[in-house]
Amino acid sequence: MSLVSTEPVVCEPLCKIIDLIEPNLTHKTSIDSTIMDNVKLALSAMYSPTAGQDEKKLATNFLELFQKSPEAWEVSHTLLSDPSQPLEFRMFASQTLRSKATFDLLQLPEEAVLQLKNSMLDLLITYASKDKLIRTQLSLALCQLALQFLQWGNPMGDITSQLSSSPELLPALLEFLKILPEELTELNKTPLTDDEFNARTQLLISDNVPHVLLMLKNLSELGTVTNGLLLECLNSWVKECPIESILTIDSLASLIFKSLMDEDLFEKASECVCSVLKETRDIDNYHLIDALYKQLLQVHEFYTSHPERLQDPEIVSALTKLYVEAGEAWNVLIAKNAEHFKPLVAIILECSKYDEDLDVVKYTFFFWYQLKQMLTLPRFESLKKVLLDIYLELISVIIKHLCYPLDQDDTDLFHGDREQEDKFKDFRYEMGDVLKDCCAVVGSQKALNVPFQQVQTFLSQQLAQWQLLEAPLFSMRVMAKEVSPKENTILPVIMNMLVQLPEHPKIRYATTLVLGRYSEWTAKHPEYLEVQLNYIIKGFESATQTERDIFSATSQALMYFCQDCSSLLVNYLDQLFMVYQQVQSHLDVKSTYDLVNGLAHVIKDLPDSEQYKAAETFLAPTVSRLTQLSQNGSLQDDSITSALHDEAEVLSIFFNILRCQSFEEPQFPVANYFIDKLYPLLSQILQKFQKSLKVSEHFVKIFKNVIQGCSVFLTPLLPQLTDLLHEGFRETCFGCYLWVTGVVIREFGDEVSTGQTQNAVYQFGLSQSALFFELLKSNTELDIRDIPDVIEDFFNMANDLLMYFPAKVAGNGQLMSSILESGITSLTTSEEHNPLMACVHFFVDYLSWGSQYPPISFYEGDPAEVQQYVRQFLMAENNGQKLVTAVVNGLIFKFYNDPDGNDLLLKLLTVTPDMEKALSWLHQAVSALPNVSEKEVQKLMNATAVALPNKDNRRIRMSIKDFVSWYTRKNVNSRAAFA
Numbered sequence: 001m002s003l004v005s006t007e008p009v010v011c012e013p014l015c016k017i018i019d020l021i022e023p024n025l026t027h028k029t030s031i032d033s034t035i036m037d038n039v040k041l042a043l044s045a046m047y048s049p050t051a052g053q054d055e056k057k058l059a060t061n062f063l064e065l066f067q068k069s070p071e072a073w074e075v076s077h078t079l080l081s082d083p084s085q086p087l088e089f090r091m092f093a094s095q096t097l098r099s100k101a102t103f104d105l106l107q108l109p110e111e112a113v114l115q116l117k118n119s120m121l122d123l124l125i126t127y128a129s130k131d132k133l134i135r136t137q138l139s140l141a142l143c144q145l146a147l148q149f150l151q152w153g154n155p156m157g158d159i160t161s162q163l164s165s166s167p168e169l170l171p172a173l174l175e176f177l178k179i180l181p182e183e184l185t186e187l188n189k190t191p192l193t194d195d196e197f198n199a200r201t202q203l204l205i206s207d208n209v210p211h212v213l214l215m216l217k218n219l220s221e222l223g224t225v226t227n228g229l230l231l232e233c234l235n236s237w238v239k240e241c242p243i244e245s246i247l248t249i250d251s252l253a254s255l256i257f258k259s260l261m262d263e264d265l266f267e268k269a270s271e272c273v274c275s276v277l278k279e280t281r282d283i284d285n286y287h288l289i290d291a292l293y294k295q296l297l298q299v300h301e302f303y304t305s306h307p308e309r310l311q312d313p314e315i316v317s318a319l320t321k322l323y324v325e326a327g328e329a330w331n332v333l334i335a336k337n338a339e340h341f342k343p344l345v346a347i348i349l350e351c352s353k354y355d356e357d358l359d360v361v362k363y364t365f366f367f368w369y370q371l372k373q374m375l376t377l378p379r380f381e382s383l384k385k386v387l388l389d390i391y392l393e394l395i396s397v398i399i400k401h402l403c404y405p406l407d408q409d410d411t412d413l414f415h416g417d418r419e420q421e422d423k424f425k426d427f428r429y430e431m432g433d434v435l436k437d438c439c440a441v442v443g444s445q446k447a448l449n450v451p452f453q454q455v456q457t458f459l460s461q462q463l464a465q466w467q468l469l470e471a472p473l474f475s476m477r478v479m480a481k482e483v484s485p486k487e488n489t490i491l492p493v494i495m496n497m498l499v500q501l502p503e504h505p506k507i508r509y510a511t512t513l514v515l516g517r518y519s520e521w522t523a524k525h526p527e528y529l530e531v532q533l534n535y536i537i538k539g540f541e542s543a544t545q546t547e548r549d550i551f552s553a554t555s556q557a558l559m560y561f562c563q564d565c566s567s568l569l570v571n572y573l574d575q576l577f578m579v580y581q582q583v584q585s586h587l588d589v590k591s592t593y594d595l596v597n598g599l600a601h602v603i604k605d606l607p608d609s610e611q612y613k614a615a616e617t618f619l620a621p622t623v624s625r626l627t628q629l630s631q632n633g634s635l636q637d638d639s640i641t642s643a644l645h646d647e648a649e650v651l652s653i654f655f656n657i658l659r660c661q662s663f664e665e666p667q668f669p670v671a672n673y674f675i676d677k678l679y680p681l682l683s684q685i686l687q688k689f690q691k692s693l694k695v696s697e698h699f700v701k702i703f704k705n706v707i708q709g710c711s712v713f714l715t716p717l718l719p720q721l722t723d724l725l726h727e728g729f730r731e732t733c734f735g736c737y738l739w740v741t742g743v744v745i746r747e748f749g750d751e752v753s754t755g756q757t758q759n760a761v762y763q764f765g766l767s768q769s770a771l772f773f774e775l776l777k778s779n780t781e782l783d784i785r786d787i788p789d790v791i792e793d794f795f796n797m798a799n800d801l802l803m804y805f806p807a808k809v810a811g812n813g814q815l816m817s818s819i820l821e822s823g824i825t826s827l828t829t830s831e832e833h834n835p836l837m838a839c840v841h842f843f844v845d846y847l848s849w850g851s852q853y854p855p856i857s858f859y860e861g862d863p864a865e866v867q868q869y870v871r872q873f874l875m876a877e878n879n880g881q882k883l884v885t886a887v888v889n890g891l892i893f894k895f896y897n898d899p900d901g902n903d904l905l906l907k908l909l910t911v912t913p914d915m916e917k918a919l920s921w922l923h924q925a926v927s928a929l930p931n932v933s934e935k936e937v938q939k940l941m942n943a944t945a946v947a948l949p950n951k952d953n954r955r956i957r958m959s960i961k962d963f964v965s966w967y968t969r970k971n972v973n974s975r976a977a978f979a
Helices: 008-024 033-047 053-067 071-081 087-103 110-126 132-148 155-163 167-183 194-204 206-222 227-240 243-247 250-261 266-278 286-305 307-311 313-329 331-336 338-352 358-362 365-375 383-402 418-442 444-461 467-482 491-498 505-517 519-524 526-542 548-564 566-586 589-604 608-632 638-657 669-689 693-732 736-748 755-778 788-804 806-810 813-829 833-848 863-893 899-911 915-927 934-947 953-972
Strands: none
Touching: 033 053, 033 071, 033 087, 053 071, 053 087, 071 087, 071 110, 087 110, 087 132, 110 132, 110 155, 110 167, 132 155, 132 167, 132 194, 155 167, 155 194, 155 206, 167 206, 167 227, 194 206, 206 227, 206 243, 206 250, 227 243, 227 250, 227 266, 243 250, 243 266, 243 286, 250 266, 250 286, 266 313, 286 307, 286 313, 286 338, 307 313, 313 331, 313 338, 313 358, 313 365, 331 338, 331 365, 338 358, 338 383, 358 418, 365 383, 365 418, 383 418, 383 444, 383 467, 418 444, 418 467, 444 467, 444 491, 467 505, 491 505, 491 526, 505 519, 505 526, 505 548, 519 526, 519 548, 526 548, 526 566, 548 566, 548 589, 566 589, 566 608, 589 608, 589 638, 608 638, 608 669, 638 669, 638 693, 669 693, 693 736, 693 755, 736 755, 736 788, 755 788, 755 813, 788 806, 788 813, 788 833, 806 813, 806 863, 813 833, 813 863, 833 863, 833 899, 863 899, 863 915, 863 953, 899 915, 899 953, 915 934, 934 953
């Protein structure tokens, strides 16, 4: 039967094949023609250009299942041994052998593994000089066999002797040697123990370094293989050898650097040299480093004398990586010997000038940062002067890169390519970090003088292209963080200049943002405040409706001014209120929020006696709009709910900033204003619109900020507020009501509150929990995967309850049973990360109360009492077993090897009072996993059984991590992901 047909019914035979083969995959011990035919049938579907997507997906599922079966060993060998089979079939067979050698050696008895070793060597010899992709897969398979077949005493000797017996086999030998160090990097790719893996790595890699280097030396001198293969192999072994041992072999050192001048070998040679340079980071052989340095200077001289080669962007990119790798490796030496290494720094500066591809320029950024870190240390202060001119030139280079394209059409500088425009804008901020590094090295006065002189040149020559002025302005803006507010030399001159720049939308936008970034400096120089404030506010007047960016910049700059100069702006508050009322209707939402943020900081600096009236005045427009929306709007009108959301955010920002600074005072005016004026309106709106998730979330956010900012001053309102939140959750089942419940617990559950208030808060937490449990049990149509936010918010709230009332929570058996049941349901059903982690974090903290080291808490009772509650609960009604099983499955199928999940399982094992019971729970959980071998289970159990009584928590943690990694690679993830 052929699957190449275009008939749609071909999916049906594949379904029948899977039904036929699947039960046989784990029971048959020898191959028959049916299995081979079915594999070929599926492969034909996979590679057929006419097969449909459903058919290809079905074939893929079948082949992934087949790859895990015992029959796959023989089918793969049969396909690979038959040169008449299509290349795609044989490629699949080689990938399958690699997968089997990596994951499934336990399927074979030892005598079969011996046969496998011989047959895989024979296959590699067969493909030694053809079909490179197949040869690569066979080499990978042989690497895994050499690693995992512990009875193979001298794998490197056997392999190298067979693959070096004739010249045509040498490509296979070099490919195997290239792959071996790369493949032996991760322990958890194998089922080996730490000791087994380390011993095999020693046998295969470390013990063979001299042998491999000698072999590569001889091959390079004899010229029996291509230099490209030698370079690839050498590149893989560089990090396995002392770097001196490679560079003292003249033929290899010569090969590496001479190949940099060879167009055909350049790419491989540059990769190899980068690896060599990386290995010189921690050596003290300065003579060797100097020799390498001279070689690099010769390379630069060669390419400078052959500029035609530099027309190739790939060569420029690779050379930049090469020089930067040297600079990063030797950054300490450069700082110590700045004069000697200055030519290298100058070369990297030249690389920074490349404007054909800004990604190449980006390669240099970390070098400049690293060198800045060294040069700004006091011990290198004198040497810093040597590189001063390079850093000053770098500022000019970066400003040039910052410049927008010089195009006549200002409205579309990137010709409609939005992706390219966004990439350029993002890259500007990365270049800004380099400018900060330059500023730190040369000092703010010299650094700012570079863009200042460019601005002066622009003004004196009356240039028309705004881009040439905007770029230096942008550089001034990003360097602000490195400029001291005490700078008194160049900034006064710059500030006077900025407010007199020619009027142009792009220039006003850039200048406004510059002023906003230097607001801390203005706070120390109040004589400049008024003129700058007038310039900024004028942006609201000069901008048209099409120039929304200026509104945004003006609002942002005002926000910074109000934050940093708040005490100076108290006298301007009436003027600022007026501006806010005039422009608010013209602003976008983000700009409105920026203005609210800024003005709230000024109100915060008012005397307490004036804050009530100021809040009332400032928020009057918001209250008016909320009242109007509440009276005239309906829940079904999206525009109304969106408007309510926007106004709620204004209040959230305001109360997030207007927080009480001293709880020693008898009252807090902002709290009084909220209770008197706002709460009645907000509760009314919430009751009417609470079915809207958008409204509920943003109104309870107001409550969150008010509760955190006013705390005990809201105690009179607490009964009404908790009733509102309880009713809100009952009616909507929205998680935000649980989220703000946690805030209530945190603010009113500590010792600052009275015992009566604390008890009321605890009962409030219980009532919210009861509603949550009822939601999970009573709603039979509810899919827990549809309410991830509710799950997350509940367990976060439960954690708050546990933190403030550990004895009450841990001692409440009914509550804990309900939480456990909900937790297991969440761990086994939820798909999203956040709810899973909220659940895990709750149980980690709960179990920590059962350990000798309880969590930090406000609890003042006896921790031993809580510890006893936790341990008793684990042993009761098989609770510990249920949780262990859920966590093991979660680590594998839900939150793969998450450190917190691993920590939870560790705590379960160590907190359980009966050690044997804990081990039996773990054994039962892992043994129940599908397709797990007894050997894998025993490896985990043996390590845990030894570590647990010895309190070797690190070993337990690593054993769990390795088991999960190995099991997941073998059984859960597609094996193609590791091909």
